[in-house]
Amino acid sequence: MTVKVIVGTQWGDEGKGKITDILAEKMELVIRYQGGNNAGHTVVVGNETFKLHLIPSGILYNNCTCIIGNGVVLDPEVFFQEIETLAKQNVIITPKQLNVSCNAHIILPFHKQLDSKQEAKRYEEKIGTTGKGIGPTYADKTARRGIRVQDLLSPKNFKKKLEKQQWEQHLPNITKADIENIYNHYLKLGKKLKPFICDTSLTINEAINEGKNILLEGAQGTMLDIDHGSYPYVTSSNPTSGGACIGAGIGPNKISGVIGVTKAYVTRVGEGPFPTEQENQIGKHLQERGAEFGTTTGRIRRCGWLDLVILRYAIRINGITEICLTKLDVLDHMETIQVCTGYKTQDGIINEFPQDLETFTNCSPIYESLPGWKTDISTLTSYQDLPKNAKAYIQYIEKKVGVEITMVSVGSKRRQTIHLLRV
Ligand code: GDP
Ligand code: IMO
Ligand code: MG
Numbered sequence: 001m002t003v004k005v006i007v008g009t010q011w012g013d014e015g016k017g018k019i020t021d022i023l024a025e026k027m028e029l030v031i032r033y034q035g036g037n038n039a040g041h042t043v044v045v046g047n048e049t050f051k052l053h054l055i056p057s058g059i060l061y062n063n064c065t066c067i068i069g070n071g072v073v074l075d076p077e078v079f080f081q082e083i084e085t086l087a088k089q090n091v092i093i094t095p096k097q098l099n100v101s102c103n104a105h106i107i108l109p110f111h112k113q114l115d116s117k118q119e120a121k122r123y124e125e126k127i128g129t130t131g132k133g134i135g136p137t138y139a140d141k142t143a144r145r146g147i148r149v150q151d152l153l154s155p156k157n158f159k160k161k162l163e164k165q166q167w168e169q170h171l172p173n174i175t176k177a178d179i180e181n182i183y184n185h186y187l188k189l190g191k192k193l194k195p196f197i198c199d200t201s202l203t204i205n206e207a208i209n210e211g212k213n214i215l216l217e218g219a220q221g222t223m224l225d226i227d228h229g230s231y232p233y234v235t236s237s238n239p240t241s242g243g244a245c246i247g248a249g250i251g252p253n254k255i256s257g258v259i260g261v262t263k264a265y266v267t268r269v270g271e272g273p274f275p276t277e278q279e280n281q282i283g284k285h286l287q288e289r290g291a292e293f294g295t296t297t298g299r300i301r302r303c304g305w306l307d308l309v310i311l312r313y314a315i316r317i318n319g320i321t322e323i324c325l326t327k328l329d330v331l332d333h334m335e336t337i338q339v340c341t342g343y344k345t346q347d348g349i350i351n352e353f354p355q356d357l358e359t360f361t362n363c364s365p366i367y368e369s370l371p372g373w374k375t376d377i378s379t380l381t382s383y384q385d386l387p388k389n390a391k392a393y394i395q396y397i398e399k400k401v402g403v404e405i406t407m408v409s410v411g412s413k414r415r416q417t418i419h420l421l422r423v
Contacts, residue, residue: 001211004257005244008221009314011268012239013294013301014261015326015409017041020057020217022407022417023259028212030058030066031204033247034237035219036073036107036137037082038130040295044412048089051295055082055098056217060091067200070103071237071247073137074149076189078107095195101249102150102197108182110167110174111136117171127233128270130296138236140165149197152190159183201249208254216244216255222314223268230360233272241318260320260403262311264328264393267301269294273361276304276340290330305367307340308400313353315403323401325394326409329416334372337393340365341400370396378411383420394420 004023008014021043024030032039037053043060044050052059054074056066068074079100083093111133118135129135140146145165151158162183167174207214220239223229228240237243241258245251265286268274277283283303286292292301314320331337342351343363354360373387380386386394386408394405408418 001208001213002256003208003214003216003250003254004259005216005218005241005255005318006259006261007218007239007241007314007318007320009260009262009311009318009320009323010221010266010307011223011274012219012221013040013267013269013292014221014263015324016218016261017043017052017057018326018409018412019259019261019324019407020215021045021060022414023215024058024061024064026213027058027061027064027215029204029207029214030056030064031069031200031214031216031248032056032067032072032219033069033216033244034071034239035235036132036134037075037078038132038134038235038296039219041217041219042295042412045414050086050089050091053082053296054078055086055093058215058217059086059093059098062097065096066098067204067248068098068100068104069200069204069248070101071243072101072104073107073134073141073237074100074104075107075133076152076186076193080189080192098196099198099200099203100149100193100196101200102148104149105137105141105146106149106152106186107133107137108147108186110165110171110182111140113171126271128272128299132296135236149190149193152186153194153197155187158187158190204248204250205254208250216248218244222317223310225317228317230272230357233270241320257321258318260311260314260318260323261326262323263306263326264331265290265306266304266310267292269297269299269301273357274302274304275343275360275363275365276307276338277302278304285333286330289333290327305338305340305365306397307365308397309340309343309351309353311397312351312401315401320403322406323397323403324407324409325397325405328390328393328408329376329378329410331372331393332376332378333374335374337370337372338367339370339396339400341368342366378416380410381415381418383408383418386418
């Protein structure tokens with residue numbers, strides 16, 4: 001039996017969807033435990049590309065049940081749209097294969113409006129959110145006035161909660177008729193959602209007791225974590241492994257391992273500090289070769305060199321037990337590869353992620369250079385066949401961070417994956 005958590009070690013888009021899909025083949029449950037449809041997880045099977053936002057990336061296997069846990073914020077319209085899109089790609093989803101927690105919080109159209117309004121007006125610094133209503137929905141959850149999935153099943157409760165929200169105060173254009181329309185529309189969506197809804201913590205814990213293989217699929221990444229990331233340039237949930245226990249309703253003693261998904265370089269969408277960012281030809285090359293466009297918003301991703309300071313930090317915060325290194329093929333044409341090992345600050349050199357944003361914003365990275373391999377590795381399937389310098393890059397990272405790399409991804413397809421058996 002294994003209960004493993006998948007976490008991104010950077011600012012998201014590390015390739016968690018691909019790795020989840022690869023591992024899901026042997027899993028009986030795949031669970032999303034936080035975030036919402038701000039996530040965009042890509043899975044490529046043959047010539048078909050699946051873009052998953054809310055539905056877990058285990059959904060492509062018939063033997064796998066997927067769960068949207070209590071820690072997720074759920075947009076019911078997106079939920080059914082995604083099911084429809086998948087049906088067009090011949091992935092038919094029934095409530096037997098997909099469960100939704102009765103305690104997950106609901107994203108309403110007002111949350112989305114607030115998201116864009118807050119981005120435009122309330123803060124001096126723009127965060128560059130995905131605009132999906134994630135922040136305002138989690139804010140309502142924390143303020144104890146949120147609307148949960150189970151409320152959609154109870155007309156009386158739903159009405160009372162909707163009216164208590166006083167949306168008009170924040171969104172002056174909203175009328176009573178708008179709220180009435182939302183009430184009627186979301187009650188209908190609640191009815192449609194009913195067969196999917198259950199106490200998912202119970203389902204998950206029963207599966208654990210039966211010795212099933214379980215994967216908890218994190219969205220976003222460590223540096224976007226509301227507690228541990230580059231606050232305030234973060235999302236509003238805990239993508240880190242601790243969030244998996246809370247967002248799925250399981251005890252920490254049930255987790256048997258934490259898989260860190262690490263891109264061979266770093267990307268970031270939205271605003272905020274990014275010490276190893278390359279606003280030059282190197283960044284452009286990574287962006288183009290890595291096709292670094294946001295899966296959810298289509299925005300161009302900022303690109304830069306691998307940062308071992310934040311990788312070590314992610315290992316510490318998440319208790320990472322193994323690393324999957326992705327997109328190594330994107331570095332194929334590099335003459336030299338730079339890796340950041342520490343930061344120069346006003347107060348000297350530091351090797352740990354600084355907790356104050358100002359130091360993080362103003363630090364300059366210290367690099368070590370490694371030779372590139374200048375070979376196409378995208379068709380390779382065994383570690384032994386990798387060029388010497390690619391092996392050296394993998395071993396260098398392992399040595400510097402003290403955690404084993406167990407999988408290397410060299411392309412978006414399933415077969416472009418190297419399982420590392422080095423004996
Ligand atoms: P996620 O949010 O962590 O699931 O990552 P995304 O799906 O947003 O972004 C990763 C992108 O890289 C997707 O388009 C994947 O298909 C692609 N991808 C994943 N692994 C590899 C890889 O090893 N090499 C290349 N070239 N592309 C990859
Ligand atoms: P996956 O799961 C990359 C970023 C946004 C913004 C910040 C806050 O695909 O890795 P939000 O809408 O969550 O309030 O935005 O977080 N962000 C992501 N960046 N990958 C993601 O998800 C992200 N989800 C949110 O760009 O900077
Ligand atoms: Mg993504």
